[in-house]
Amino acid sequence: MEGFQKEALVMYGPTGTTWRIVCDEGPWLNGTDLAPFPLAYFTTGLAVSLVSEVQALVRQRNISVGDIKVTVDSYYAMEGSIAKGTMTGSAMPVRVKFEIDAETSKGMLNELGVLAMAASPAIAIMSSVLNSRFLLSKNGVDVELDKAIAATGYKVDDPACLFDNVEPASVQSYLPEILSKGEDGLMIVSGGSQGSGSGLAMEQKRSLHLRGVCSLRDDGIKETLVQLSKPVSGVYRILADESTRFGGAERAPGALAYVAAGVSFCFMTQLGRYAHLAKQDLSDYRIVQDTWFSLPSATADGETAAQARPVNTHVFIDSSENDDAARKLVAMGEQSCYLHAAYRGSNRSHFVL
Numbered sequence: 001m002e003g004f005q006k007e008a009l010v011m012y013g014p015t016g017t018t019w020r021i022v023c024d025e026g027p028w029l030n031g032t033d034l035a036p037f038p039l040a041y042f043t044t045g046l047a048v049s050l051v052s053e054v055q056a057l058v059r060q061r062n063i064s065v066g067d068i069k070v071t072v073d074s075y076y077a078m079e080g081s082i083a084k085g086t087m088t089g090s091a092m093p094v095r096v097k098f099e100i101d102a103e104t105s106k107g108m109l110n111e112l113g114v115l116a117m118a119a120s121p122a123i124a125i126m127s128s129v130l131n132s133r134f135l136l137s138k139n140g141v142d143v144e145l146d147k148a149i150a151a152t153g154y155k156v157d158d159p160a161c162l163f164d165n166v167e168p169a170s171v172q173s174y175l176p177e178i179l180s181k182g183e184d185g186l187m188i189v190s191g192g193s194q195g196s197g198s199g200l201a202m203e204q205k206r207s208l209h210l211r212g213v214c215s216l217r218d219d220g221i222k223e224t225l226v227q228l229s230k231p232v233s234g235v236y237r238i239l240a241d242e243s244t245r246f247g248g249a250e251r252a253p254g255a256l257a258y259v260a261a262g263v264s265f266c267f268m269t270q271l272g273r274y275a276h277l278a279k280q281d282l283s284d285y286r287i288v289q290d291t292w293f294s295l296p297s298a299t300a301d302g303e304t305a306a307q308a309r310p311v312n313t314h315v316f317i318d319s320s321e322n323d324d325a326a327r328k329l330v331a332m333g334e335q336s337c338y339l340h341a342a343y344r345g346s347n348r349s350h351f352v353l
Contacts, residue, residue, distance in 0.1 A: 004031050006268050009166060010257045015244060019253045020168070022179075023265040026233045028199040029273065036179070036236045037228065038269055039074065039210055042262030042339055044224045046094060047072045047214035048240040049122035049255035049296070051222055054100060056245070056298035057112050057119070066101035069215045076208040076338040082277045083202060085328075088335050089270070091342035094126060096351035106353075113351050121293035121306040122259050123349055128308060130343040132334060135314040138326045147331040151312040156288040158316050176221060178252045182235040198231065202277060208338075214240075220248060245296070256293055263311060263339045264289045271315070271333040278332075280325055284318040311343060 001007065004025040011018045023038060025031030036044075050070045058065050073095040080086035098113045117123055133151035136143045137158065144150075198206065210233075212226040222240045227233055241252040253261075264287060275282035292309040315330050334340050 004029050004269055004272060005035070006265055007163065008261050008264055009162065010253065010261050012254060012257050015250060017250050018166075019257055020166075021253065021257075021261045023261070025199075025269060026228065026231070027196040028231050029269070030197050030200065033234050034181075036226065036238065037233060038262050038265035039076065039208070039228065039338060040212070040226045040233075040236055040238070040262070041258045041265065042342075043072050043074050043210055043212040044214070044226055044238045044240065045255045045257075045259030045262060046074070046120070046122045047212040047224050047226075048222045048242065048258065049120040050096060050098075050116050051214050051216060052242045052245065052255060053116035053119040053296060053298045054098065054112055055216070056296065057115055058100075058102065060298070061108075063108070064103045067099070067215065068101070069099040069213065071097040071099075072212045072214075074210050074212075076341075078204045078206055078208075078336065078338070081203050082274065082332075085332065087204060087274075087332065089338040089341045091126070091338055091345060091347060093347040094123075094349045096349060098351060098353050100353070109353050113353055115298065117349060117351055118305040119296055119298035121296055121308055122255055124293070124306045124308040125259070125342055126347045126349050128343075129346050130308060130310040132311040132313065132340050132343055134312075134330055134334065136326060136330050137314065137316045138321075138323065139318055143323050143326055145330060146327050148327070148334055151314070154290075154312045154314065156314045159286055159288050160284075160316070176239055176251060178239045180237045182225065182237050199273065200277065221251060256291070260289065260291045263291065263343075264313075266339040267313065267333055267337045270336045271317075271329060274329060274332045274336065278329075280329060281320045282317060282329070283320075286316050287313050288316075289313045308343075311340070 006023045008021050022035045024035040025037050026033040047070050075092040077090045080088050134148045135151050209230040210228040212224050214224040220243045224238045227235045239252040242254045290312045294307040297306045
């Protein structure tokens with residue numbers, strides 16, 4: 001799409017439901033900030049997953065609760081040179097704050113926090129070393145990779161025509177407005193400059209901080225307000241629905257759908273950004289990505305920590321560049337992607353009550 005705007009079709013395996021999710025970038029990449037940036041979706045997925053795990057845990061223990069709110073602060077950095085091939089993205093441990101209005105002891109609240117962190121398959125991404133795997137096709141021909149890890153035994157069709165052929169399901173009157181952009185100042189976060197075009201510099205040494213605040217509405221839908229504070233973005237309101245876990249209907253994407261969308265969008269941004277800065281011809285690029293997670297353990301056996309598996313991604317590009325340039329594009333896309341960095345690093349997250 002235009003600039004760094006993107007769209008994804010995300011199919012959630014347990015229900016087979018497919019959601020169309022849109023993405024944009026802010027002024028730091030000369031974007032329009034009309035839709036959430038990739039990290040906003042990932043942080044939303046983390047926060048929603050944790051609220052769901054708290055819900056499941058208090059139900060298992062017959063604990064009476066009022067409000068549940070989870071705040072997730074995420075931190076990322078990028079440093080290095082495009083020309084030297086050292087540009088690298090990194091992800092730091094997330095900080096989680098639980099606010100649980102429950103008729104129980106402080107010790108039980110602390111236990112709920114510990115178990116919710118262990119039960120969340122989204123948080124499992126941050127605490128495990130999971131090296132992503134890739135395949136590459138250029139102009140319809142498979143290209144063997146060198147630096148990026150190959151996804152052996154993984155093969156998918158080119159999705160070029162997929163978006164043209166899909167049609168929305170019949171819209172139900174009860175479906176909410178899943179995504180909206182709020183007014184500035186909805187959340188108080190640490191200040192930072194707009195950083196117009198800062199992400200397009202050939203040399204980088206910068207850090208990012210974003211915050212997502214997820215709360216449970218009366219109708220069971222989870223509402224997350226998310227904003228990048230360094231540099232500053234707009235504030236987005238993103239709705240999620242995981243009530244199928246508790247006998248309800250899907251009225252919005254769930255936590256893991258947002259996690260998967262965030263990872264794919266972030267990688268796509270880095271592909272386009274690298275091609276732009278390295279002056280590579282990249283007339284079209286698209287991916288098919290598969291992510292896997294264990295069942296949330298709060299609703300499984302309650303004893304085994306949740307797990308995530310490495311991401312498989314098949315990259316399809318249309319380009320006049322040679323195969324070596326195409327290989328480097330994929331390698332640098334993975335190397336500079338914040339969320340592939342979250343997968344490949346082990347970052348034990350912290351929480352407070």
